[in-house]
Amino acid sequence: MKNGRLSDFMRRDGTRTVLSSIVSILIGLVVGAIVVFVVGLTSDNLTLTSAWEGIRLIFGGLFSTGRDSAGALTFGFNSTNIGNMLFRATPLIMTGLSVAVAYKTGLFNIGAPGQYLMGTMASLMLALAIPSEVVPAGIVWIIAFLGGILAGALWGAIPGLLKALLNINEVIACIMTNWIAANVVTWAFDVSNFKNLVESTKSSYIYKTTFNGVETPKMGLDILFPNSQVNGGILIAALIAVLMYILMNKTTLGYELKACGSNRHAARYAGISDRRNIVLSMAIAGGLSGAGAALYYLAGNTEFFWNTYTSLPATGFNGIPVALLAANNPIGVVFTGMFMSMLDIAGTQLTSLTAYNEYITDVIIAVIVYLSAFSLVIKMLISGRRKKVRAAQPGSAAQADASGETGSGAGPMPPAGADTGKGGGEA
Amino acid sequence: MAAQPEYIIEMLHITKEFPGIIANDDITLRLRKGEIHALLGENGAGKSTLMSVLFGLYKPEAGEIRKNGEVVRIDDPNDATALGIGMVHQHFKLIDVFTVLDNIILGAETTKMGFLQRREARRKVEELSERYGLHVDLDAKVESITVGMQQRVEILKMLYRDNDILIFDEPTAVLTPQEIDELMETMRGFAREGKSILFISHKLNEIMAVSDRVTVLRKGRCIGTVDTKDTNKQALSNMMVGRPVQLEVVKSPARPGETVLDVHGLTVPSKVHKKDAVHGVSFNVRAGEILCIAGIDGNGQTELVYGLTGLEKPTHGRIELCGQDISHASIKKRSQEMSHIPEDRHKHGLILDFTLEQNLVLQRFKERRFQHLGFINQPNVRQYAERLIEQYDVRSGQGPVTVVRSMSGGNQQKAIVARELDLEKPLIVAVQPTRGLDVGAIEYIHSQLVAERDKGHAVLLVSLELDEVMSLSDRILVMYEGEIVGEFDPKKVTVEELGLYMAGAKRDSAGGESA
Numbered sequence: 049m050k051n052g053r054l055s056d057f058m059r060r061d062g063t064r065t066v067l068s069s070i071v072s073i074l075i076g077l078v079v080g081a082i083v084v085f086v087v088g089l090t091s092d093n094l095t096l097t098s099a100w101e102g103i104r105l106i107f108g109g110l111f112s113t114g115r116d117s118a119g120a121l122t123f124g125f126n127s128t129n130i131g132n133m134l135f136r137a138t139p140l141i142m143t144g145l146s147v148a149v150a151y152k153t154g155l156f157n158i159g160a161p162g163q164y165l166m167g168t169m170a171s172l173m174l175a176l177a178i179p180s181e182v183v184p185a186g187i188v189w190i191i192a193f194l195g196g197i198l199a200g201a202l203w204g205a206i207p208g209l210l211k212a213l214l215n216i217n218e219v220i221a222c223i224m225t226n227w228i229a230a231n232v233v234t235w236a237f238d239v240s241n242f243k244n245l246v247e248s249t250k251s252s253y254i255y256k257t258t259f260n261g262v263e264t265p266k267m268g269l270d271i272l273f274p275n276s277q278v279n280g281g282i283l284i285a286a287l288i289a290v291l292m293y294i295l296m297n298k299t300t301l302g303y304e305l306k307a308c309g310s311n312r313h314a315a316r317y318a319g320i321s322d323r324r325n326i327v328l329s330m331a332i333a334g335g336l337s338g339a340g341a342a343l344y345y346l347a348g349n350t351e352f353f354w355n356t357y358t359s360l361p362a363t364g365f366n367g368i369p370v371a372l373l374a375a376n377n378p379i380g381v382v383f384t385g386m387f388m389s390m391l392d393i394a395g396t397q398l399t400s401l402t403a404y405n406e407y408i409t410d411v412i413i414a415v416i417v418y419l420s421a422f423s424l425v426i427k428m429l430i431s432g433r434r435k436k437v438r439a440a441q442p443g444s445a446a447q448a449d450a451s452g453e454t455g456s457g458a459g460p461m462p463p464a465g466a467d468t469g470k471g472g473g474e475a
Numbered sequence: 476m477a478a479q480p481e482y483i484i485e486m487l488h489i490t491k492e493f494p495g496i497i498a499n500d501d502i503t504l505r506l507r508k509g510e511i512h513a514l515l516g517e518n519g520a521g522k523s524t525l526m527s528v529l530f531g532l533y534k535p536e537a538g539e540i541r542k543n544g545e546v547v548r549i550d551d552p553n554d555a556t557a558l559g560i561g562m563v564h565q566h567f568k569l570i571d572v573f574t575v576l577d578n579i580i581l582g583a584e585t586t587k588m589g590f591l592q593r594r595e596a597r598r599k600v601e602e603l604s605e606r607y608g609l610h611v612d613l614d615a616k617v618e619s620i621t622v623g624m625q626q627r628v629e630i631l632k633m634l635y636r637d638n639d640i641l642i643f644d645e646p647t648a649v650l651t652p653q654e655i656d657e658l659m660e661t662m663r664g665f666a667r668e669g670k671s672i673l674f675i676s677h678k679l680n681e682i683m684a685v686s687d688r689v690t691v692l693r694k695g696r697c698i699g700t701v702d703t704k705d706t707n708k709q710a711l712s713n714m715m716v717g718r719p720v721q722l723e724v725v726k727s728p729a730r731p732g733e734t735v736l737d738v739h740g741l742t743v744p745s746k747v748h749k750k751d752a753v754h755g756v757s758f759n760v761r762a763g764e765i766l767c768i769a770g771i772d773g774n775g776q777t778e779l780v781y782g783l784t785g786l787e788k789p790t791h792g793r794i795e796l797c798g799q800d801i802s803h804a805s806i807k808k809r810s811q812e813m814s815h816i817p818e819d820r821h822k823h824g825l826i827l828d829f830t831l832e833q834n835l836v837l838q839r840f841k842e843r844r845f846q847h848l849g850f851i852n853q854p855n856v857r858q859y860a861e862r863l864i865e866q867y868d869v870r871s872g873q874g875p876v877t878v879v880r881s882m883s884g885g886n887q888q889k890a891i892v893a894r895e896l897d898l899e900k901p902l903i904v905a906v907q908p909t910r911g912l913d914v915g916a917i918e919y920i921h922s923q924l925v926a927e928r929d930k931g932h933a934v935l936l937v938s939l940e941l942d943e944v945m946s947l948s949d950r951i952l953v954m955y956e957g958e959i960v961g962e963f964d965p966k967k968v969t970v971e972e973l974g975l976y977m978a979g980a981k982r983d984s985a986g987g988e989s990a
Binding site for chain 1: 816829
């Protein structure tokens with residue numbers, strides 16, 4: 049009966065989702081390793097040995113501890129790497145949540161970069177402008193954090209409003225609001241007095257929030273992972289992820305949002321205000337991106353480069369693969385966000401310990417991310433194969449019959465099996 | 476040719492399993508040459524599965540198929556086509572932006588050096604359509620022709636491929652009464668020519684009218700094959716459902732009470748064309764009566780219901796529900812006194828990717844017993860769903876947690892009916908509530924609607940089925956081109972009379988017009 053339980057477990061949708069994500073991550077890593085290998089072979093300054101080292105770093109960069117006296121790579125617990133991984137994962141988890149929550153409600157939030165920028169601006173300005181001599185630094189932190197969320201939420205609500213009222217596709221509206229945000233933020237800091245004029249080499253940067261004594265509490269994580277940038281932000285992000293899971297799955301609000309996302313007509317029929325929910329969903333998504341920015345920049349020692357902002361923050365866009373890889377599950381996002389930042393760490397290790405240059409590592413990371421996004425295809429393959437084994441028939445034909453619906457197919461839903469017949473029927 | 480085998484197609488001991496269910500359990504079906512053989516069964520009885528096996532879409536676990544007495548292998552639809560088996564699917568497989576001619580020849584094009592030989596194809600299609608009286612405009616785009624025409628295109632497709640075993644999967648579900656008559660005539664013509672027809676249906680009238688023999692399936696099993704002339708509707712439906720079925724609706728005379736819904740001069744614009752789909756319609760529905768709006772599809776019934784339920788904004792007119800003016804009220808406000816079984820169960824009725832229990836609380840999830848401080852009270856939702864599922868006999872794979880998309884059409888409809896009737900509202904708007912359902916389910920839904928009436932609720936029924944209109948309603952309004960052209964007492968009017976009004980040939984000047 050052990051077999052039965054295993055196949056039951058395998059048949060669960062959640063199992064398949066997790067499995068497909070893991071498989072696609074592995075495929076991504078393997079292909080990344082192949083790229084490392086090929087680059088290693090074709091570059092003059094890289095040998096076969098360094099190619100092999102590169103591959104090891106791709107898989108184990110997080111646990112790299114440098115080189116021993118003989119010059120060989122060493123691996124072990126590296127508190128700096130792990131702490132930094134957690135720190136960099138924090139904003140990724142938040143933008144990942146932003147994309148995932150919007151997606152669950154039928155919206156594609158490609159506006160995370162813009163919302164992230166607006167959150168950055170609001171939280172930095174608040175954290176630097178409110179004098180911590182007057183207001184306790186902890187309160188300033190909270191105000192700045194909430195300000196970041198609010199700014200992101202408002203920015204997210206704009207495409208939401210455009211979609212709800214004028215039926216403008218949210219993707220187009222998001223892309224445009226992203227660039228508006230980039231320019232607004234540049235302008236706002238340009239005319240502000242938050243430019244770092246103290247440290248002469250940092251003249252294109254904004255003051256760190258530590259100048260005003262504001263920083264995210266460490267919550268004991270600095271003891272666990274000494275010599276790293278880690279702080280309590282990761283715990284807050286994880287907590288928000290859990291809250292989002294509860295919101296989406298356990299509350300009437302989540303039910304309404306998902307109903308609108310799945311079938312706007314049916315939601316309207318049931319008296320649910322589809323317009324309100326579209327705006328709300330985009331505002332929540334924006335708020336999450338804004339919170340991500342706040343958690344990153346309120347860390348205290350992170351610097352924001354403001355000067356002539358001509359590109360959008362990658363953290364915002366990276367929320368998309370983070371969410372995809374997690375199949376839009378808020379809890380899954382925590383792990384995929386950490387995976388993405390792990391790649392980042394592996395990249396820096398690759399750059400610092402081998403002769404691979406930093407641009408190659410970016411290419412490799414891109415390959416891994418790109419392939420990881422194939423998790424849906426992998427899931428289809430997993431499900432398809434299982435069905436084929438069971439029913440000995442094309443995967444697509446089995447769909448409609450999973451529950452035994454084999455009847456005359458009353459109503460407008462065509463039996464999926466009939467679709468497979470199309471080509472043949474006309475042949 | 477020595478002894479011509481008696482049967483052109485034999486499906487012997489076909490067994491087809493799907494996870495958790497045996498869709499076809501040792502079914503044997505024999506089709507004679509030149510006969511119209513009906514395949515009758517409820518939703519989920521395995522009719523479509525059996526035909527899909529014959530058409531090569533499914534591979535059976537056991538059993539064999541013979542043509543003219545010889546065992547054949549049908550692995551995919553190409554094999555089926557090669558054996559002369561053609562199928563008109565319930566949902567047409569046409570390319571909307573192609574012309575009729577291109578659709579017919581698609582996949583079987585005559586080419587010369589890679590170039591299409593349309594002229595030759597056209598000649599053949601024209602000849603076929605002339606011979607069988609299947610007139611279509613070959614140069615029209617499929618998207619611009621009626622559903623009935625599209626079906627002709629599908630039939631011509633089969634003929635073009637020289638198929639002589641024709642499968643019709645629920646062909647009448649989408650047709651008007653006139654088109655149904657024409658289709659029946661066409662089918663008889665095919666049979667006379669020696670073509671053999673398998674006709675899937677659960678409409679007893681049609682089966683009695685057109686078929687030579689009937690095979691009845693129930694829950695995946697073959698119940699038997701009978702000659703149509705030796706049986707009757709009652710016997711067939713008993714075979715199909717497995718118990719004596721009440722074909723006629725039993726109801727006592729209505730005792731109408733006060734007016735629940737009062738509509739005055741309602742005008743609703745059309746989404747499709749510039750004109751108004753509903754034009755100055757006035758009527759009322761009283762408590763304890765079933766008012767039926769009859770008419771051929773597309774005469775404004777859909778838009779009238781949209782206007783009443785708030786899915787569409789009326790441009791003129793007043794709607795009073797339980798004494799309150801709701802002409803401009805929100806859907807939510809209206810639904811306080813009104814439940815609505817929508818015409819399109821997939822667009823409006825259900826969220827297909829939600830579970831059954833989530834769908835059953837679609838309007839009520841905000842009620843105190845289903846939520847507390849915004850958190851869904853899952854145990855109560857489950858309990859409520861289980862009660863409705865039990866009470867209304869909604870069948871599904873995994874009960875309350877079944878994803879609705881995977882349920883059969885009939886059970887999806889039952890779920891909607893369960894949800895709406897359980898709301899216990901003074902007015903029930905039911906639009907084609909039994910469309911595509913089998914006899915057992917229709918009987919059940921009809922009796923439920925009568926029960927609602929007897930509880931003193933007002934029922935507004937919109938139906939395209941004249942049988943349903945005649946048997947269920949207490950009062951009939953006929954709608955033609957967006958206006959109400961007549962009001963009738965079902966006991967005093969004949970189907971023929973109604974048909975004339977529905978077709979626009981007759982109208983009462985008194986009926987419905989107003990300022």
